[in-house]
Amino acid sequence: MVTIRDVAKKAGVSISTASYALNDSGPVSQETRQRVLKAAQELKYHPNANARHLRSSKTNTIGLIVSDLAGPFFSELIRGVQEKTLAADYDLMAISAIGGFDSTAAKFLKERRTDAIIIFAHNLDDGLIKSAARRDMPIVLIDRPIEGKYIINIKVDNFEGAYKATEYLISRGHEEIAYISGSEDSYDNEQRFEGYKAALEANGMKYNPDLIYRGNFVEAGGYAAAKLMISKGYVPRAIFAANDEMAIGAINAFGESGVKVGEDVAIIGFDDIRIARYVVPPLTTMRQPTYEIGCLAVNLVLRALAGDFPESKIMLPAELIIRRSCGE
Amino acid sequence: MVTIRDVAKKAGVSISTASYALNDSGPVSQETRQRVLKAAQELKYHPNANARHLRSSKTNTIGLIVSDLAGPFFSELIRGVQEKTLAADYDLMAISAIGGFDSTAAKFLKERRTDAIIIFAHNLDDGLIKSAARRDMPIVLIDRPIEGKYIINIKVDNFEGAYKATEYLISRGHEEIAYISGSEDSYDNEQRFEGYKAALEANGMKYNPDLIYRGNFVEAGGYAAAKLMISKGYVPRAIFAANDEMAIGAINAFGESGVKVGEDVAIIGFDDIRIARYVVPPLTTMRQPTYEIGCLAVNLVLRALAGDFPESKIMLPAELIIRRSCGE
DNA sequence: CTGTTAGCGCATTCAT
DNA sequence: ATGAATGCGCTAACAG
Numbered sequence: 001m002v003t004i005r006d007v008a009k010k011a012g013v014s015i016s017t018a019s020y021a022l023n024d025s026g027p028v029s030q031e032t033r034q035r036v037l038k039a040a041q042e043l044k045y046h047p048n049a050n051a052r053h054l055r056s057s058k059t060n061t062i063g064l065i066v067s068d069l070a071g072p073f074f075s076e077l078i079r080g081v082q083e084k085t086l087a088a089d090y091d092l093m094a095i096s097a098i099g100g101f102d103s104t105a106a107k108f109l110k111e112r113r114t115d116a117i118i119i120f121a122h123n124l125d126d127g128l129i130k131s132a133a134r135r136d137m138p139i140v141l142i143d144r145p146i147e148g149k150y151i152i153n154i155k156v157d158n159f160e161g162a163y164k165a166t167e168y169l170i171s172r173g174h175e176e177i178a179y180i181s182g183s184e185d186s187y188d189n190e191q192r193f194e195g196y197k198a199a200l201e202a203n204g205m206k207y208n209p210d211l212i213y214r215g216n217f218v219e220a221g222g223y224a225a226a227k228l229m230i231s232k233g234y235v236p237r238a239i240f241a242a243n244d245e246m247a248i249g250a251i252n253a254f255g256e257s258g259v260k261v262g263e264d265v266a267i268i269g270f271d272d273i274r275i276a277r278y279v280v281p282p283l284t285t286m287r288q289p290t291y292e293i294g295c296l297a298v299n300l301v302l303r304a305l306a307g308d309f310p311e312s313k314i315m316l317p318a319e320l321i322i323r324r325s326c327g328e
Numbered sequence: 329m330v331t332i333r334d335v336a337k338k339a340g341v342s343i344s345t346a347s348y349a350l351n352d353s354g355p356v357s358q359e360t361r362q363r364v365l366k367a368a369q370e371l372k373y374h375p376n377a378n379a380r381h382l383r384s385s386k387t388n389t390i391g392l393i394v395s396d397l398a399g400p401f402f403s404e405l406i407r408g409v410q411e412k413t414l415a416a417d418y419d420l421m422a423i424s425a426i427g428g429f430d431s432t433a434a435k436f437l438k439e440r441r442t443d444a445i446i447i448f449a450h451n452l453d454d455g456l457i458k459s460a461a462r463r464d465m466p467i468v469l470i471d472r473p474i475e476g477k478y479i480i481n482i483k484v485d486n487f488e489g490a491y492k493a494t495e496y497l498i499s500r501g502h503e504e505i506a507y508i509s510g511s512e513d514s515y516d517n518e519q520r521f522e523g524y525k526a527a528l529e530a531n532g533m534k535y536n537p538d539l540i541y542r543g544n545f546v547e548a549g550g551y552a553a554a555k556l557m558i559s560k561g562y563v564p565r566a567i568f569a570a571n572d573e574m575a576i577g578a579i580n581a582f583g584e585s586g587v588k589v590g591e592d593v594a595i596i597g598f599d600d601i602r603i604a605r606y607v608v609p610p611l612t613t614m615r616q617p618t619y620e621i622g623c624l625a626v627n628l629v630l631r632a633l634a635g636d637f638p639e640s641k642i643m644l645p646a647e648l649i650i651r652r653s654c655g656e
Numbered sequence: 657c658t659g660t661t662a663g664c665g666c667a668t669t670c671a672t
Numbered sequence: 673a674t675g676a677a678t679g680c681g682c683t684a685a686c687a688g
């Protein structure tokens with residue numbers, strides 16, 4: 001490994017001069033400067049990031065933790081984060097929270113491998129997040145109810161979104177609305193479930209536990225739920241799935257069994273993932289402004305890095321996107 | 329920041345003893361050990377990753393560089409990589425190559441921030457990759473024709489895949505097959521184009537430059553190409569799109585203009601991304617074994633990290649997935 | 657303008 | 673079994 005020492009030697013200067021020249025951070029004559037740069041080039045010198053980070057206790061890097069790197073849901077979010085991070089001349093690393101306590105994400109949180117972190121993951125311990133946030137390591141937390149001094153919260157109004165979704169179904173004349181739930185331990189799911197129940201009550205309808213199905217936020221979960229309905233011989237006229245993945249799973253299951261989505265059964269989802277518009281029939285859903293969230297998250301991170309911690313919590317609305325899965 | 333020094337002080341031992349106790353890497357009495365561990369816990373001590381990496385010149389981390397973190401295409405690949413990396417007790421960071429020379433990916437390549445790197449990106453300079461590969465920083469390169477001592481190549485047989493795709497169209501009686509091309513500078517695209525031409529020739533058909541459209545591998549590109557065909561008043565009976573994104577763009581464009589895909593025009597894509605099965609009509613395409621590639625890549629990286637560099641180049645086949653976009 | 661030097665936090669060798 | 677001391681590669685304060 002070629003170090004700055006080698007460069008200095010080759011250029012016939014001291015280490016510090018080499019460092020100054022390389023980083024353009026001190027008074028160096030043009031001539032020496034050129035000599036150092038040339039030496040560095042010839043030697044193919046590249047600074048050791050770890051040494052630099054250790055010394056400066058900065059990494060110029062923002063970490064983005066998502067619950068599963070492979071999930072389709074994060075595509076838009078990442079796009080937003082990526083654009084803004086790049087524009088601010090920071091580096092970005094995406095990290096998965098799969099594995100919980102032993103995950104790479106957990107390590108990053110503890111070991112300060114980045115200057116700041118954006119978290120959009122439910123499978124990461126509360127305490128971990130709370131204790132990781134410091135002045136020199138701000139955290140932007142998306143859609144989780146953890147508060148703290150150096151934690152900046154961005155939330156989507158899941159309650160209101162679910163309320164609107166349910167009301168939409170009600171407005172179309174449905175009186176019996178099933179709910180396919182996401183992960184039980186998820187804040188998102190909880191809020192959506194509350195919104196669902198609240199809309200029911202507000203419209204004088206009773207909440208019926210028999211109409212609740214477990215789906216765990218994955219396509220297979222929605223599929224299983226729908227199959228269960230079919231096997232029970234009773235398919236409700238309307239279904240609110242706590243996310244699109246599950247809604248799509250249900251649509252597939254109904255498709256296989258000849259149940260006509262949009263006619264026999266109305267389905268609404270949540271998220272507006274990319275496939276939503278391609279399934280048959282196209283899925284009516286509550287759009288989460290993920291791209292905007294990504295951009296916003298980076299803006300806030302950058303401000304926090306500059307020492308400016310905003311007080312207010314940010315709450316973004318979800319938007320009803322009507323397609324055809326609830327009928328024409 | 330609490331360092332190992334603080335822990336040592338609190339436990340009433342020297343720094344080295346604390347280090348031994350913490351890492352279980354030296355002779356320490358059970359009693360001292362417990363004392364140190366307790367002190368660390370109370371102080372919420374977490375080792376500084378940079379210092380450790382600097383000292384040990386290892387990071388225990390594998391980097392995955394993709395051309396665009398937000399791309400839907402990488403989902404399956406990432407899933408494979410993620411699983412295997414986790415199983416091997418390594419950490420994983422995903423990095424985007426957007427930005428080329430100034431990208432975070434380029435920096436990682438030069439600055440050794442990971443122990444090894446898997447690259448699935450076409451927007452990263454050849455020279456950069458070549459010069460970054462060293463014994464202590466092996467690179468697994470997917471689908472790019474760069475060879476080197478510490479570079480391990482995994483390729484998908486794009487030529488053969490394109491050949492098969494084209495032949496499938498020919499077998500269905502088509503005599504005029506358009507090609508919507510990907511990025512011109514991409515190796516994938518080049519190979520697919522060659523496969524397309526070879527299949528044409530092998531079947532006594534002439535290659536017609538008028539039937540080549542530029543698409544750049546994105547949905548909008550395929551959309552534009554199809555619109556162009558329509559505006560020219562001439563839609564070929566069959567189209568081979570160099571990837572699914574473009575095929576889907578074309579399908580959308582045709583849908584808007586009332587051209588019936590599967591009847592008026594046959595379209596085949598490449599990749600088999602998730603949406604392929606959801607578009608209408610479902611897209612016939614050449615499946616790339618991305619999940620398998622991801623798993624394989626990690627296996628090879630791990631072997632390389634252990635000093636075992638395989639000689640042979642690996643070539644994986646693409647598989648024809650027949651759905652309905654080329655007719656029943 | 658340039659060189660000397662002191663750490664950043666940690667792992668580890670060599671004494672004790 | 674434990675501690676003192678060294679250096680990984682780099683930046684920056686200080687001295688010249």
